[in-house]
Structures are given as structure tokens and as C-alpha cells.
Amino acid sequence: MKDLTSLMESAASSRRQFMIGAGTALAGVALSCPALAQSKELTIISNIGNAAQREVLQRIASEYEKAGRVKVTINNMDHEAHKTAIRSYLVVGAPDLCFWFSGNRMKAFVKRDLFDDISDLFERENYKSVLGPSTAAVTVDGKQYGLPLGGLLWGLFYRKDVFAEKGWTAPKTIKDLLTLGEQAKSAGMIPVSMGTKEMWPAAGWFDHMNLRINGLDKHMALMDGQMSYTDDALKPVFDTWEELIKAEMFSPNHTSFGWEQAAAALAQKKAAMMDLAGFIKYGFPEDQVDQIAFAPFPEITSGMARYEDFALNSIHVPKNAKNKQGARDFLAYFYKTENLSAFLEAESAVPPRSDCPPSKDPLVNAAVESLKTVAATAQYYDRDTDPDMAQEGLKGFQEFMVKPERREQILERLEATRKRVFKA
Structure with a gap:
């Protein structure tokens, strides 16, 4: 099964671009957060093919910038190229955050010790209470190694x-x-x-x-x-x-x-x-x-x-990231209900959080209602x-x-x- 980004690219080829926005300077960090206030740079690699979704990500990062002084560089890669590149950059030159897939594809990198355990972030933000069954998609041996994003x-x-x-x-x-x-x-x-x-x-x-x-x-x-x-x-x-x-x-x-x-x-x-x-x-x-x-x-x-x-994309902190604390705090901001909802709305994806507002897309809302009666998901x-x-x-x-x-x-x-x- 191709992930949603890849499918949408085949439906609208104009959405596919290689290494877009490599030098985008964004910032992020609340001055009230000492750990991030001392950080100076955060790097993200994404595989977002949907132009509208890229714009939402940049808007979120720009708003985050106004409260702090962390420079965020977002490199957006072509979806297929990213599948190959991630195998190398997680080992050498890892970013602080990267977009990927949950389930077995995530587990393969966890087993190689290339994704960081972010169970502390789950605990800090009480994510399990709003993610429910979706937590399993990013869990290996009881620990969480990413945040689930839009689902199918x-x-x-x-x-x-x-x-x-x-x-x-x-x-x-x-x-x-x-x-x-x-x-x-x-x-x-x-x-x-x-x-x-x-x-x-x-x-x-x-x-x-x-x-x-x-x-x-x-x-x-x-x-x-x-x-x-x-x-x-x-x-x-x-x-x-x-x-x-x-x-x-x-x-x-x-x-x-x-x-x-x-x-x-x-x-x-x-x-x-x-x-x-x-x-x-x-x-x-x-x-x-x-x-x-x-x-x-x-x-x-x-x-x-x-x-x-219920196929879920996800976002992760590489084990070799330089700014792991900065990555966690940016994730906490990005994963706020209003921000995550806006990000997912751009591609009509089913939100993993139970507290997200209804979508403008009735098919998304139908999926959300249907999921309430599901015992568990693959x-x-x-x-x-x-x-x-x-x-x-x-x-x-x-x-x-x-x-x-x-x-x-x-x-x-x-x-x-x-x-x-x-x-x-």
C-alpha cells in the first residue's frame, strides 16, 4: 500500500517536488522554555508531497518562531527519494526530526537503534489519553518511538x-x-x-x-x-x-x-x-x-x-539527532490539537487524536466515527x-x-x- 502522500502525488503530479525548501529559515521556542531557549538550531526532513500541507507546516513553524529564537531548517524531499535517503541520513547526518511511517517500517529502524525513545514526551504531554489504539502504531516493547500523524x-x-x-x-x-x-x-x-x-x-x-x-x-x-x-x-x-x-x-x-x-x-x-x-x-x-x-x-x-x-504516517526523533530536547519541544507545539488538525485537514487525513475537531471532509468524519467501533487495528x-x-x-x-x-x-x-x- 502506498502511503497517502505518494497516492496524492500520482493524482496530482504538481505536488511532487524534490528537495523543496531546503533553506527555509524558521524558528521556534517559547522563551519560557529554558531548554529550547538555549538551542540555536533545529533541522527537519519531511517527505510531504501535498503543497497545501507544506504551507501549513511552515505556518506552524513561523508562529512558533515568534515566541523564541531557534532556527528551524526544513528540507522537504521527494517521497520516493526519501525512502532511500533515510537509510543513510539516520546513520550519518541525522536531522532532529523526520517524517516516516509507523508500524513495521518504524520498527525496522527502532531495532537498528536509529529512532529515539520519546516515551518521556508521551508521559509529559499525556498523549496516551487522547491517542488510544493509535499509540500501538508507534510502540515497540512498551516504549514510544514517534508520534502518529494522519491515518487511512x-x-x-x-x-x-x-x-x-x-x-x-x-x-x-x-x-x-x-x-x-x-x-x-x-x-x-x-x-x-x-x-x-x-x-x-x-x-x-x-x-x-x-x-x-x-x-x-x-x-x-x-x-x-x-x-x-x-x-x-x-x-x-x-x-x-x-x-x-x-x-x-x-x-x-x-x-x-x-x-x-x-x-x-x-x-x-x-x-x-x-x-x-x-x-x-x-x-x-x-x-x-x-x-x-x-x-x-x-x-x-x-x-x-x-x-x-488503519495506516498511520508518523514523525520521529532520530537517535543521532543533535537537538533532541529541541525536537521534543517543537513536537509538543506541532502536536497541539489546533495545529495537528490544520496540518491533517490539508490532506483530508484521519486524525489519530480523539480530541481533534470535526473535519470539513465528511469522509474523514465517517472514518472517525467508524473507528470508535473498532476493537484494534493493523x-x-x-x-x-x-x-x-x-x-x-x-x-x-x-x-x-x-x-x-x-x-x-x-x-x-x-x-x-x-x-x-x-x-x-
Whole structure:
């Protein structure tokens, strides 16, 4: 799963710029804070592709500047370039703060001792009381190594006007989904719009079905390499998936186009539903975004607690940062409800804090309400597992959706990768 910044860049290429604002001089520190008053410089590396969000970050830093005398230099990197650069700069030339991803991608740097433990900041600001389940996304062995930022809640999306016209209701069970599929086909529509050219959308279906059938603990055991891809527990997951494939629930030739084209098919009323996150709106004309509705992925195993993919970006203090105290105090200011809300509003991201005000985006508010009924969350397949394992998994899931009869060979191949990657 590409993170939200990357997805938005593909929807609006003008948002992508390489190393923007490298010399931006900003400042920050309340004079009443002795630790920061003595600091003279703070450096930040971000991967923000959304121009409006970059502006909000600069505004926050500028307002912070008025109260103190810390020079803040913000280097904004191209998203893809940042993925490579962070591996080097965390070791040599680390900034004081950097934007990254929570979950397994964060954990990889924690294990290498490259992100600082900021549990003291969590305690000082009482963040756990407002973050709730989101705290887990930045926690390793009971310690916090970052602050969660904007999130993506994954589920099913559809057009209100189409469902009203057809008299359809959002499916609550997998049986309902299959019934809706038949109704959609009878109406000349694709039941579920799907584009797997970039492969990751197929992983969303695996996540949803595994969480609905096996629950979070088994799902995360698989993600952590502690469970085999040939385990019997996965059989009903692929059985259910194969049933949907054979029922022709998904777009034909879905490997030839991406998520944007799939979202456009939903917007054009060629498809009934789509499994994605709130950025689906970028596939809709602006004057039709208000027709988008959200529904949780349907129940498969009766009585299973509701677990969802809620992918969170995050911000971190590198272990090799020069101004760790300054970084913590800037984070405390940046993470104030009003500042974080403004920052996230610019990209229509779901806030991790429970005390943020309602968004102007109804899809964000729908996600916030839906999250209140979630027992716990995962991230997304390629965020939750090792990168090498994820790459093979994405290939395997895409292949399965085209050739479900290759299931055994695909799973054996994934199991071989698991053993190699996790040294199982």
C-alpha cells in the first residue's frame, strides 16, 4: 500500500517536488522554555508531497518562531527519494526530526537503534489519553518511538445516489456482498472496481479477509513471520477470496490499470463498490465527492471482533539527532490539537487524536466515527511485514486474483520467502 502522500502525488503530479525548501529559515521556542531557549538550531526532513500541507507546516513553524529564537531548517524531499535517503541520513547526518511511517517500517529502524525513545514526551504531554489504539502504531516493547500523524481507514466505498436509485444497502456480511454482486451485474455494473497494476490493492483484500476470519493476533503472527503461509488457518481466507473471484466480483483485466482508473469507474457509475481509503475522492470530479459513502468491510466469521487496517504516517526523533530536547519541544507545539488538525485537514487525513475537531471532509468524519467501533487495528500488509516479504506477497496476491488455481504454488513460494526473510 502506498502511503497517502505518494497516492496524492500520482493524482496530482504538481505536488511532487524534490528537495523543496531546503533553506527555509524558521524558528521556534517559547522563551519560557529554558531548554529550547538555549538551542540555536533545529533541522527537519519531511517527505510531504501535498503543497497545501507544506504551507501549513511552515505556518506552524513561523508562529512558533515568534515566541523564541531557534532556527528551524526544513528540507522537504521527494517521497520516493526519501525512502532511500533515510537509510543513510539516520546513520550519518541525522536531522532532529523526520517524517516516516509507523508500524513495521518504524520498527525496522527502532531495532537498528536509529529512532529515539520519546516515551518521556508521551508521559509529559499525556498523549496516551487522547491517542488510544493509535499509540500501538508507534510502540515497540512498551516504549514510544514517534508520534502518529494522519491515518487511512480502509473499507468499502460506494455512490449514495446509485445505491438510492437501485434500492441497495451496504453489505454487512460476505453473503450480502455476493448478493450485491449479482444485483450489480444484473444492472450492467462491475460489482467491485479493482486496479492491481501497482499490486498493493490486492493486499487490502487479503488483509480484510484474514482479519475477518482469523482475527488480529493470527494476522500479526503472519506479518511478523511467526506463522506459515501454508498454515491451515489461511485456507478459508483463500477459499473465500476464490469464491469472490469465480463469482466475477472484480474488474476484468484489473492488472492493466491502477487505483485511479478503478476509482474513476466507480465515479462514472460503471462499478458498484471499491475497497480503498478516503483518497478515493481524487478519482471523482470535485462536484461529485459528496456522493461518496463509506462502509466497513463485511463480516465473514460470525462473532469475530472488528479489526481494521488503519495506516498511520508518523514523525520521529532520530537517535543521532543533535537537538533532541529541541525536537521534543517543537513536537509538543506541532502536536497541539489546533495545529495537528490544520496540518491533517490539508490532506483530508484521519486524525489519530480523539480530541481533534470535526473535519470539513465528511469522509474523514465517517472514518472517525467508524473507528470508535473498532476493537484494534493493523496497518496494511506492506507496512506490517518485512519489505522483502511484502514485495513477494504483493506479487503473489495479484497473481492469485488472476490465476486462483495456482494457489498452492503461490503459497509455497511465499512460505519459502518467509523462511528466508525471517530465518524461520
